[in-house]
Structures are given as C-alpha cells and as structure tokens.
Amino acid sequence: MLEAAAHILERDGLDGYSTNAIAERAGVSIGSLYQYFPGKAAITRALILREMTVLRDDIVGIDSTLGGKERLERLISAAVANQLRRPVLARLLDVDEARLPPDENVDRLAAETAQVFQEILAAADMPDTAAKPYVTGDVIAIIRGMVDAAGRRGETNAQGLVERVVRAVSGYLGL
C-alpha cells in the first residue's frame, strides 16, 4: 500500500495522489486503506518515514573510526544514492511534508540524521569553521539542492554526481 502510494506520487504527481488512486493501485478497497492508516496524512508520513529511514540507516552505518574527510564523502555518497534512487518521489515528499502538521517521528528521524552530519563536521581533521552553526544546514542544503536538480535533469550517473557534490561541500568547508 505504501509502495502503491509511492508509485502514484511518482507517476501522477501531487495531483493524482488521492486516497482512491492509492487504494486502486494497491489492489485493495478504499476501506482497507483506512484500516491501516487513519488518514491520507498518515500515509504520506509513513512514506516520508520509510524514505528517511533508509538514509538514516545508511548514514549511521558509516564507520566512525574513519577520518572526517572520508566519512564526509561516504555520507554524501549515501545521500546522493538515496535521492537518486527515486528522485521524483523524494522531491514530492519533501514538498508535501510542508503541508502536513509536524510529526514527532519524522522530526526525530530528521534530528538523528542531522546529528550524524554534525558529528562528521566536528571531526578532528575538519576545519574549525565546520563546527559553526548553520554549517550543517548549509551542507545539507547544498547536497539536497544539487542532487535534486540532477534528479530533475534526469541524471543517473551517481559516481560523477557524488564527485561534484563532494567538490562543492569541500570547497564550502575550505578543505
């Protein structure tokens, strides 16, 4: 059912993203949909959570004994892979999330992910500037912005994209 929702969102965009369409695509009745989710918002939230969890898990799994530069690269690699996996979905979920009331679980997951970013940016071999406020936000924004645009252009070559993002972030940090 979540996968059906994801598919609809990717294929038809926000306009086609209706509970009836989701149910039909999932091959269940609209009534069943509402037995698993209390409402449309819950479906979207679950979808967001699912996508965010993949990234969080990838990122948390990065070997913390590695140097900061190496970890940063791996982090970017994970973020790129995550966004490139389903670029349209990632973008639309991002958009729709803004309409939803804040959700505890989503917020927690976002905080956990940001935490990993912050730890990496505070590593020993990182410049002092990297620990400043807003830096984490900037780095995330750079990654998101570049990968999003690449996704919209239809880029699929993750390796090349990762290299460019690494260059941008490294440059920003003064590495």
Next chain:
Amino acid sequence: MLEAAAHILERDGLDGYSTNAIAERAGVSIGSLYQYFPGKAAITRALILREMTVLRDDIVGIDSTLGGKERLERLISAAVANQLRRPVLARLLDVDEARLPPDENVDRLAAETAQVFQEILAAADMPDTAAKPYVTGDVIAIIRGMVDAAGRRGETNAQGLVERVVRAVSGYLGL
C-alpha cells in the same frame, strides 16, 4: 490580480491558493479573473514569469566589463536578494511550477538567465572546469538550495548568506 495571487500563496500556502480567493483578494469577480487569464495555471505561470523577470533583469544588468569573480559575486548577490525578497512565494512557485505543463515563455526566460550564468562562468579568469556541462546547473542548484533553506529557516541577513554561498560556489569551481 497577480499581486493578490502572490499574497494568497504567501499567506495561505498552496492549500488556500484558489481562484476564488485570488479574485476576492484582488477585489474583482471570478468572472473577470477568467477574462484576463484562461485558467488557474496561467495565473501561476504569469506569477512565475514576473518573479523570474526581476532576477533576469538584475543579472543582465551586471557590468560585463568586470572580471569573472566579481561578476559571479554580483550574480550570487542578485540571486540571494531575489529569493530572500519573498522566500515563501519563491519556494511555492517553484513547487507549483512542477505541476504545470512546460511553458514557452517560462522556458525562454530560464534559458536567458542560464545564459548569463554561462557567460560569467566562461570568463577569462575562471578555471576551465567552469565551462563544462552541468556546471551551470550545479551552480544554480547550489544557490537555490542554500538560499531556499535559509529562507525556510527564517534567515534574513542577506550579506552573511551571500558570503556563504560565494564560498560554496567558489569552492565548487576551484577558485
């Protein structure tokens, strides 16, 4: 009428962005709205055009006798100012544009803007890499991503933001 649409979008978001609300806010009847615009999509497109034109004009006005680095900084400055002027509007228009079928005028304006970017990146004192494909797109994406995120965080200090964006773009270009 366009300003009414902009206001509604900023104040009520995509959910409140209805033709009736726009007409009421503009102080005209819904019938009149449809005499000036063939449909809701046309209103949004006109709004997008209006906002893009401001940026294009600012950018086109940059003194082309200046060095590439200086022009790049001015360009970023203009982009930041443009996005920070009405951050919510800029973001929502961006989102809603994706729903609309491609539009000739919008595309032309985007191409014109990108053209200026490209010329600056191809300036004599710029590294060779800057002329490669993707680079223009990447730079635009970095700027958009960072400024968007800043707008969402509620940042209003354009000067500090410009500096950070310049740093990111310069780093990315290897300046």
Next chain:
Amino acid sequence: MLEAAAHILERDGLDGYSTNAIAERAGVSIGSLYQYFPGKAAITRALILREMTVLRDDIVGIDSTLGGKERLERLISAAVANQLRRPVLARLLDVDEARLPPDENVDRLAAETAQVFQEILAAADMPDTAAKPYVTGDVIAIIRGMVDAAGRRGETNAQGLVERVVRAVSGYLGL
C-alpha cells in the same frame, strides 16, 4: 432549497436527509447548495428557525389585553396548529436539533417563545402555582407530547385536539 430539505425530511426521514438528496430535490447542483449554506448543519438550522419563527409570530400576536385563560387557549391553539401543519417535519427537526451544536439564533427564538408562555402563565387570573419554575417547561412538554403523539397517529382534526390539550393544561394548572 429549504423547502426541498423539508420535503426530504418528511418523506425519507433522517436516513434520506443528505445534501445530495436535498440538492437534487431542489433542482440545483450540490455546488449551489453550498453557496447558500455553509454546511448541512446550517440547512437544518435554517429549517428549524423557519418553523420556530412561524410559531413565535403567531404567539407574539396574541392580544395581550385578553384574560389569561383566553390567551392560554389561543396559545395552545397556535401550538397545535403549528405542530399539526407538518407533524413529521416538526418531530424530525426536534430530533436532529439535539445533534447540532447550540445556535444563538435558535436559542434566542426559543427563549422568546418561552417568554410569551411565561407571561401568560403569570397573568392575573391564573393560579399562583402557574408562576412556579418548571411549570412553563411542563406546560410546553404537555402540549408537545400530546400534539406529537396525535401527529404520529395521523390525527388532523385540530379543533378536537386543541380541546383535549386545553383540558390537560388547565387541569395541570388547577384552573
């Protein structure tokens, strides 16, 4: 449109009382219905108001220079006529009103009507008991109860019913 709602309520009961049915019966689209009423509750409230207003006007028009007994009889006559006019509608509105949140206009109208009852019961030639609390409520309840039951039995002879109600109320008051 109100008349359509009334008709549906009378013919199909609360079960058939849907906005779509009302619109269809009224010969307008569902959209038009919602241009005149903000919601289903508003339709029901307007209907209640309409019915209550008839009774209030009848009752307020009773010549206040008459003796208490005479006025009481006229009041009962008016109440009977009102309830017998559309007995099913009166009853169902009564039921549905209980589901609705309290409404200022309805409450005011009810208070105005009760006020007239109270004034008549406090007339000079009325027994002292008539002025006691709960008496107004009891009298209204007797009238409503008897007339409602008569309506459900299909009685249409107002004159005979009025006599019996007068007898009950007079007996209750000790006249």
Next chain:
Amino acid sequence: MLEAAAHILERDGLDGYSTNAIAERAGVSIGSLYQYFPGKAAITRALILREMTVLRDDIVGIDSTLGGKERLERLISAAVANQLRRPVLARLLDVDEARLPPDENVDRLAAETAQVFQEILAAADMPDTAAKPYVTGDVIAIIRGMVDAAGRRGETNAQGLVERVVRAVSGYLGL
C-alpha cells in the same frame, strides 16, 4: 452486548452508535455481533424490547383490586421511574425506533402496555370520558412528554415529577 449498545447510545448519542463501537465495547468481535443479531436494526429492536419489558412488567404487577385512582398513580409512578432510570437512552431509543420498520414483538409489547392503561382508565371510579378513544394515547403522551422533558432538563427527583404528572393526568381526566 445489549448493555454495550445501551452504553454507547447514552454516552455518544446516535452519531457514535455504530456496530463496531458496540462490538468493541462489548469485548467481542464484530463478527460475533452478527452471529447474535442479523443486523444493526435488530440490536436496536432488542434494546427497545428490553426497556419496554421492564415497564410492562412493572405495570402488569399493579394490584388490580385497588381503585382506579390509586392504580393510575402507581402506573404513572412506574412510567416515571422507568423513563428516569436512563433518560438519555429512553429518548434516543424512541427516536431511533421511528427509523426502523415496524416490528411484531415491539408492537405486541406496546399493545400489552396500552392494554393495562386502558383497563385502569376504564375502572369503576373513573369518569366516563376516560374510556373514550384517544384518551389512552393522550395520557401516555402526557406522561412521556413531561418525563422526557424533565429528563432532558436533568431532573432526577422522581417524587416531585410524579406528583406533577399525576396532576396533569388527573386534570385531563377531570378527576
């Protein structure tokens, strides 16, 4: 299960009165509910029957050797007690009964109850008028109307209410 239905009806009104809610409250599955009752209507009917049976039994138990006036008072006392026991339930069942198709068992029970009324009203020390048609219906309506209104006002003092109802009925009968 019936008690669960009664509880839901009292606590949540007709809006909350759903088969799922009843089953949950009763601690059984919705499937089991449908093994004991063929449908929602049957549950409501059974509930009506249960409540009516209590009154019928009370009334049938009245000593038939007593005088008519005394028996009438006892009957009213029983009716008041019955309605005041669970005033909200009594009222809502009354309302919901109107939606249901007529039921043999309910009708029989109602007839039995009315029969007792009629016998009392035909007692030797009762006025001739009491035996007329409509009188039984009127008396029942007076009692129901007054007690219902009292229940809605939140009255709980049965004794005072019984006295007032007796006064109304006696007055009506010309006692």
Next chain:
DNA sequence: CATGAATGAGTGTTCATTCAT
C-alpha cells in the same frame, strides 16, 4: 463458534470553470 480484515456504496464538502445577464 469466533474472528477481524476486507468491502464499497455513500457521505459531506471543495473548487476550477462556465455563461446568462
């Protein structure tokens, strides 16, 4: 017998668009 997931017709409501005035 008991279960509860599945069903889908039906509900109240919104909103982009049209067109007679």
Next chain:
DNA sequence: TATGAATGAACACTCATTCAT
C-alpha cells in the same frame, strides 16, 4: 466588459455488512 450564481467531477473519509480462516 464585468459579474457571480451555477455547475459537477472529484475528494477524503465512514460504517454496516460479509466471509475466509
């Protein structure tokens, strides 16, 4: 040209009922 009442497809959601396990 301006108006705004009218339209109706579409939406999110509910709930009485069924039936495979």
